[in-house]
Amino acid sequence: MGDIDNLLSILIWLPILGGVALLAIGDQGDPRSSRSGTMRVVALAVSLLTFLLSLGLYTGFDHTTAEMQFVERIPWVPSLGADYYLGVDGISAPLILLTTFITPLVVISAWETIKTRPAQYFAAFLILEGLMVGVFSALDGLLFYVFWEAMLVPMFLIIGVWGGARRIYATVKFFLYTFLGSVLMLVAFIYLYRVTGSFDLLGFMDAPIGLTAQKLIFIGFLLAFAVKVPMWPVHTWLPDAHVEAPTGGSVILAAIMLKMGGYGFVRLSLPIVPDASAYFAGLMVALSLIAVVYVGFVALMQKDMKKLIAYSSIAHMGFVTLGFFLVWFLQGESGAVLGISGGMVQMVSHGLISGAMFLCVGVLYDRMHSRKISDYGGVANTMPVFAAFMVLFAMANAGLPGTSGFVGEFMVIVASFKANVWFAFFAATTLVLGAAYTLWMVKRVVYGEVANERVGELEDLKRREYIVLGVLAVAVLVVGLWPAPLVDMMNPSIEHLVEQAVRSKY
């Protein structure tokens, strides 16, 4: 499948067109009508086809080079020097695969549960998928920005239309946070455009920039990316957004949209403004460690399952940013590549695990219409198969070796020990904190006597749910037991990135 021309364009536009087609089919009338059946099949077919095609990115990927691959470039706004310029390397390709892998699962998981306007719901996800692939493959600043902002629209709609009771508060908060950051990123792009004369991201990387300008650009990027990751202290939108979002929205938000922030740091901040990144590295490491420790404690006290997983996401994403910014504490030593590899693997792994955790909560929510931990207890009695999945994903979330959750954490902790013993000390508290908040929730939800009548009447997983969780479980174990394919794919690009990051540009 590596022979398809314009593979990236296909991966962007196929789901978007599929989404538009779904909007055209529509779902007037009874959601159980044949028309709405067609609509679901179309949504699934499009997302599956996109996934199958995206495998070409893996099979056709050249593991030996850091060069951009699958490149497409045609003039877009010639007067601005903005091109329709796409390409992937070992940093972006795994994230695209993650996106195309998660989306069909979200479609399946929403098969029967979305009763209002299902066509639009599925359309929103397909369009979102295309836009997210666009962000990960854009090599032109303007194109990147357009995808970046456009991506927010379907997400707003998903939370705002299909969300919970306080969805308006959540969307406003989400909007306020993300918009503020993104605008400054655009300003940074415009400055870089003035310097280089084009919006070519690779050109940005090679352009000499003064230190002050670099710092300002870094701050512009930082606000955009820190909000997305999210880093402490700009993280409080995430728990609210998750709580109000429908299951599918939470899954995409946690599994992929958060990765935009981490991706932004490695694609833009580190190579484009390396000196400023070095200047701010101490701050970034500090914020990352605060995320791990502070947010770990906060997660412990959550009473709402989704909030707990949301806080756990913030703590886990702290490892990503920690791994990325270790470079400057390891000057001239090995370990920098290990740290960034760890951060990247952590992003992929977190995509799988947090997605799975939110799907687990979704399974319970569909049955009980509650996310409160105290409404549950003894679910294992009535849903043994579900309980097995939940415990597996909880263990993965707690970073158990053999699951994907361990791989990234291990690499980052090893690398950070080299940088500074105390970095590793605080990072490794996740072993205790992560296990504490995750397994305490499992204890209260899954184990124990049947807590109430409604738990007593729960039905175990349906085939559809079983497939979704099963596929994710396999993925979590495969990455955990054999991360080599993923790591090998990323290695040359990360080595190149480290070279870019440690040189001086002014």
Added chain:
Amino acid sequence: MYPYYLTIVLAPLFAAIVAGFFGKQIGRAGAHWITILAVGLSCLLSAYVLYQLYWGGAEPENISVYTWAVTDGLRMEIGFLVDRLTALMMVVVTFVSLMVHIYTIGYMHDDPGYSRFFSYISLFTFSMLMLVMSNNFLQLFFGWEAVGLVSYLLIGFWFKRETAIVANLKAFLVNRVGDFGFLLGIAAVVMFTGTLDYAEVFASRDSIAAQSIEVFGGTAWNAMTVICILLFIGAMGKSAQAPLHVWLPDSMEGPTPISALIHAATMVTAGIFMVARMSPLYELSEVALATVIVIGAITALFMGLLGIVQNDIKRVVAYSTLSQLGYMTVALGASAYGAAVFHLMTHAFFKALLFLAAGSVIIAMHHEQDIRKMGGLRKYMPITYWTSLIGTLALIGFPGSSGFYSKDLLIEAVRDSHWLSTDAWVYWIACLSVLLGVFVTALYSFRMFFLVFHGKERMDAKTRSHLHETPAVVTVPLILLAVPSAVIGWITVEPILFGGFFGESIVVGESHDALAKLGEHWHGSLALLLHAPVTPVFWLAVAGTATAWYLYLVRPEIPGKIVERFSSAYKLLVNKYYFDDLYMKGFAGAGRSIGKVLWEKGDQRLIDGMLVNGTANSVGRLAGVLRQLQTGYLYTYAFAMIIGLTMFLGWLVWFR
């Protein structure tokens, strides 16, 4: 022998998967047959591997199975290092596991989670084998955490019981505290050597010892000391050394077969094994060895004391396990790694036996575990009685039993250790604790034995009328474990401790080698046996036994009076030195309070209340003026964004 190794490891894994996923299809008998056959196969092949390594002249093998990942010059692999130390552990693990598998047929007979249980214990066997057969730190950590996972699942096997699910959470978290140190230790190894492979790490041990690391501003620590102490923190968690011991007594909430397998014979000895495996590293850090021996000494004596006041049959055995693990740790700290591993082996047999015997009693008593409500079971359960007696005698180190050889020589090794000349304080703490421990061990062991099997029958009439010996699936493993408990010491002490059994797999510095000094006076098993009556160890054990006999059979009213007289000491022991209170109220409580404060004050009031909503409110007031433009429909906003963007781009194109 690579195919053998793979089979040994994968057979239990395969069985676990089949029993776990297809339990319904293959039925209860299918589940126990497939797991027993798989573990039996592993056991046979392990014995063959040991045979080949010892008698067959096979060389130790260090093989990579597959590359987990390579990045930044760091190879992370899955592989096997099989030498005699490993092979011995493999045999112990698979043999005890096999016995426990068979026993489980009887013990879990009526349990609805029958095939799930077999799946778990097979998975455990796989994990433990991965741990002991590893040739690198990554896989060691994998096995380390995997046995922890299975332990968690099995302690909470009866997940409806609140006590069980509290205990398994506690066990996992306390172990994670240990693993916190362990993982940092592994990170330190990578920092100083750039590799995870044992052989390469050991090869560069001199260069590690020559380096130092600043931990607290200005003070340089020897790199080897830092590595060894961090790794040992992991061992303290897994092998339940004070102050990380609190999870082990509570783990008795799990079914008895796993108490025997995991919480007595195998998993809890992983820390001991790990330190023995790392002997080339520990030998180069006096500070680390001193830490090890002191922690071990404290555990050996003080956990034994707790055994005296326990009334739950399994908890008595659990505290005895803690104490015996302390003995092994003392031996490690005395650089008598061989003695530690030898005691590990004999202990695995007799302690598994004692647990399974306790389980047999529990079955007969219809799940009554309070020894105050037992008594006189001797005539109802002859096989359980005699096997328990063998186990108890081995535990107290009665001359001739397996425990005699391992414990006596362990104590002798401590007595002959280099600490006398290098650090007398450490020396006397260790010696005193292991000697007093002998008395304490005999006291609590025979207290339990007499209360259960002798004296007045204190159970109610209904229970008494149902009392009878347990079925063959229970008693046969007891007998099969009683045999090695009785004789394995006699047979193997000479080759293992004095015949160079461990060869290259354990490295001891010349000035540290207490076992070599003992070896100079070694005249065979019989000579040691005959020598026993003139040693203080023997008389301490006799004194302990006699005390137990007098207090609990002859004058059973005395213990109550002692409790009254020394009520504060008794309270201290009954409350387990208040460790649980400290951890539950202190650490766990503080953790929750910190979380609450950070969440409510930090996130909700400061960040959200002041920064976010404050900004939002000011924006809101401004927006009030512009409200006419706001329709409240999201598509309007979407359009506004697109229009705005278009205008902005237009400006760039035309007016830049």
